[in-house]
Amino acid sequence: ELKVEQNPLFLSMQEGKNYTIYCNYSTTSDRLYWYRQDPGKSLESLFVLLSNGAVKQEGRLMASLDTKARLSTLHITAAVHDLSATYFCAVEPGGSNYKLTFGKGTLLTVNP
Amino acid sequence: SAVISQKPSRDICQRGTSLTIQCQVDSQVTMMFWYRQQPGQSLTLIATANQGSEATYESGFVIDKFPISRPNLTFSTLTVSNMSPEDSSIYLCSVEEGPGGYFGPGTRLLVL
Numbered sequence: 298e299l300k301v302e303q304n305p306l307f308l309s310m311q312e313g314k315n316y317t318i319y320c321n322y323s324t325t326s327d328r329l330y331w332y333r334q335d336p337g338k339s340l341e342s343l344f345v346l347l348s349n350g351a352v353k354q355e356g357r358l359m360a361s362l363d364t365k366a367r368l369s370t371l372h373i374t375a376a377v378h379d380l381s382a383t384y385f386c387a388v389e390p391g392g393s394n395y396k397l398t399f400g401k402g403t404l405l406t407v408n409p
Numbered sequence: 410s411a412v413i414s415q416k417p418s419r420d421i422c423q424r425g426t427s428l429t430i431q432c433q434v435d436s437q438v439t440m441m442f443w444y445r446q447q448p449g450q451s452l453t454l455i456a457t458a459n460q461g462s463e464a465t466y467e468s469g470f471v472i473d474k475f476p477i478s479r480p481n482l483t484f485s486t487l488t489v490s491n492m493s494p495e496d497s498s499i500y501l502c503s504v505e506e507g508p509g510g511y512f513g514p515g516t517r518l519l520v521l
Contacts, residue, residue, distance in 0.1 A: 330509045339501060340452075342509025385451060395440060395505040396467075399451040 299324050301388050303400035310376050311408055318371040318403045320386035328389040329369045330397065331360050333382045340385065344371075376407045411436050411506045413513035421519045422492055429488045430516045432502035437482035439505070443475070446499040446515070455500075458485045492520045 300323040310316050320329070328347055332340040344353045346362035346369060353360050357380065359372045369386055383404050387397040412435040422428050432441065443455040456464045456477055464477040478486045489496050499515040 332509065339514045340512040342507075342511070345508040387452075394457070395442070395510065396454055396457065397442075397452075397510075399453070401451045 299388060299390055299398045301386060301398050301400040303386055303403050305403060306401055307404050307406075309406045309408065310373075312377055313375050315375065316373050318373075318384055318386075318405075320369040320371070320400055322367050322369075322386075322388045322398075324367075324388075325391055326364070326367075326388045329362050330387040330389070331358075331369070331371055332385045332387065334385065334402070335382050343384075373405070376405075378407050378409055381405055381407045411438065411504050411511045413502060413504065413511055415500075415502060415513040415516050417516060418514065419517035419519075421521060424493050424520055426492055427488055427490045428492065428518060429486050430500050430502075430518075432485045432487070432513055434483045434504055436506070439482070441479065441485045442503040442505075442510075443477065443485070443487045444501045444503060444512075446501060448497070452501065455487070489518065492518075494520045496520050 302321045304319050330345050331343040333343050334340050344360040349364040351362045357374045362369045383402045385399050385402045387399045414433045416431045441458045444452040446452045454467050455470045456466045458464045458477045458479040460479045460482050474490050476488045497520045499517050501515045502513045503510050
C-alpha cells in the first residue's frame with residue numbers, strides 16, 4: 298500500500314521567512330504533484346514533478362523531487378500572507394493512470 | 410483547462426437516505442475520478458469512472474454504497490447510499506486533463 302507522508306502538518310510562520318514542507322512516499326512513482334487548497338475551496342494544481350532532480354518554481358514557491366530518496370520538497374521563500382492555505386502533495390504510482398494518493402496536507406499560516 | 414461544476418454544492422441529509430451528486434465538465438474527458446475529503450483530512454480516491462464501462466472502486470469502497478454513473482464524456486454522478494453520519498465529507502470530482510488535473514468545487518455533505 299502506497300503511503301504518502303507530509304510534514305509538518307501545521308506550519309505557522311512570519312512574513313518574510315523561509316520554510317520547507319516535506320513529502321515522503323513509499324513506492325516507485327511516475328509523478329508527484331503539489332496542490333493548494335484555500336478554505337472552503339477546491340484544489341488548485343501548483344506543480345507536477347516528473348523525474349528525478351526535477352525542480353519547478355512559481356513565484357515564492359519552489360518544488361523539487363528526489364526519486365531515489367522518495368522525497369519531494371516545497372520551499373517557501375520570503376513568505377507573504379497570501380500564501381496561507383493548505384498544501385497537499387500527491388503521488389501517482391507507476392501505471393496507475395492518474396490515480397492519486399494524497400498526503401495529509403500542511404496547513405500553512407503566514408502571520409503579518 | 411477544464412471547468413468543472415458540481416451539484417449540489419452542499420446538503421444536509423438524514424441518515425438512511427441517499428444523495429446523488431452531479432459532476433459536469435465543459436469538455437470531453439476520458440477519465441473522471443471521485444474523491445472524498447473527510448473533515449480536516451486529506452483526499453481519498455473512491456473510484457474511477459470511464460464512459461461505457463463500470464466504475465473501478467478503490468479498496469474500502471463498494472458499488473452498493475457509492476454507485477456511479479458515467480453516461481457520456483462530460484458528465485458523471487456519484488450516489489451516497491443509505492447514509493450515516495460517517496459519510497459527512499466533501500465529495501469532489503476530478504478529471505485528468507492537463508498537469509495535475511482539475512478538481513470540482515466539491516459537494517459538502519452533512520449527515521444527521
